Amino acid sequence: MEWQQLEYFRAVGRSEHFTRAAERLAISQPALSRSITHLEETLGVPLFDRVGRSVKLNAYGRLFLARVEKALQEIQDGVNELQQLKDPYTGTVSLSFVMTFGLSLLPDFIGSFNRRYPQVKLQLFQNTTAGIVRQLLDSEADLSILGLIDLRSQLEWTKLLDEELYIYVPAKHRLAARESIRLEEVADDPFIGFKKGYSMRSxxxxxxxxxxxxxRVVFEGEDVATVSVLVSSGIGVTLIPAFTGITPSKIKKLRVTEPVCRREIGLAWLKGRTLSPSADLLRAFIMNYFRKS
Structure with a gap:
């Protein structure tokens, strides 16, 4: 059994499609098929159910894929750690974060980190809460910034801050002259919201x-910029964190006095996974940054 066979199997297992997996691996489909067949012969069990041109992981395949994912990730982590031991302040770290966080505090602490550790490369991903959890569980992201989560048995999560949420209304809205409101005062207004699966929606x-x-949600967006533009056009109101760059002549931010609208934002990583030196460096930096702020 070879490492390459396991990588090929992982690619087919993830996509459950030989053609797409072959294109991603940059090999021919017949070569990929032969590799999977040899792997199955070595293991003595079929890993896929083949129906026409389609394939689907069977019980053996699902069990083996879970182990292969962990094994290959451990090997990659080991390679990265060996390379980074030459210089702990180099390497690549992947950080995912919820959509509504990116426009507020992210630029400040990322800029500070880059100035202090210019040789560490950061890979940044915006995603939904569900997407972020999947990235962590699949080890596609080293660290993630998101709200309080339920999967505490699989993920570590530590609180960074409490973030206030505000009602944004069009500049000509009946409440625009106010500084604060009770949330019930916009009960009859149409809402510009986020799609289901986004933490801000729930x-x-x-x-x-x-x-x-x-x-009453009349439009579902995917980012703060789109939502705010639609609010400023007069389509409805929205509940989101504070963000910079608003135009007071088009949109107005109102504090909500009742109920208190705040959310917890924290840093998460996969429980039991040893972070690379660079990822550990970023984790310590983020936690210290928000401890001081």
Whole structure:
């Protein structure tokens, strides 16, 4: 059994499609098929159910893929650690974060980190909460910034800050002259919200329930910039964290006095996984940065 065979198997197992896996691996489909067949012969069990041109992981395949994922990640982590031991301040770290976090605090601490450790390369990913959890579990991201999560048995999560959420209304809205409101005062307004699967969507619905109503969502966006533009055009209101670059002549930020609208933001990583020196460096930097702020 060779390392390359395991990489080929992982690619087919993830996509459950020989053609797409072969294109991703830059090899011919017949060569990929032969490699998988040899692996199955070595193991003495089939790993896929073949139906026509399609393949699907069977029980053997699902079990083996979980082990292969961990084994290959351990090997890659080991290679990275050996390379970084030459200089602990070099290497590559992947950081994923929720969409609504990127426009506020992320640029500040990333800029500070880059100035202090210019040789460490950062790979940044914006994603939904569900997508971030998947990236962590699949070891596609070393660290992630997201709200409080339920998968504490598989992930480590430590709180970084409490973040206030505000109601944003069009500049000509009936409440635009106010500094603060109760959330129930916009119960009859159309809402510009985020798509299901985004933490801001579930949090908006949660706070609205506390205020005694269900938000009437007329548009579902994927980022703060799009949501704010639609609010400024007069389509509706939204509940989001504070962000820079708003135009007071088009959109107004209002503090919510009841209920208190805040969310917890934290740093997460895969439990039991040994982080590379560079990733450990970034983790310590982030935690220290928010401890001081």
């Amino acid at each position: 949090q908006t619905e949660q706070f609205c329930r506390q205020a005694g109503f269900s938000p």
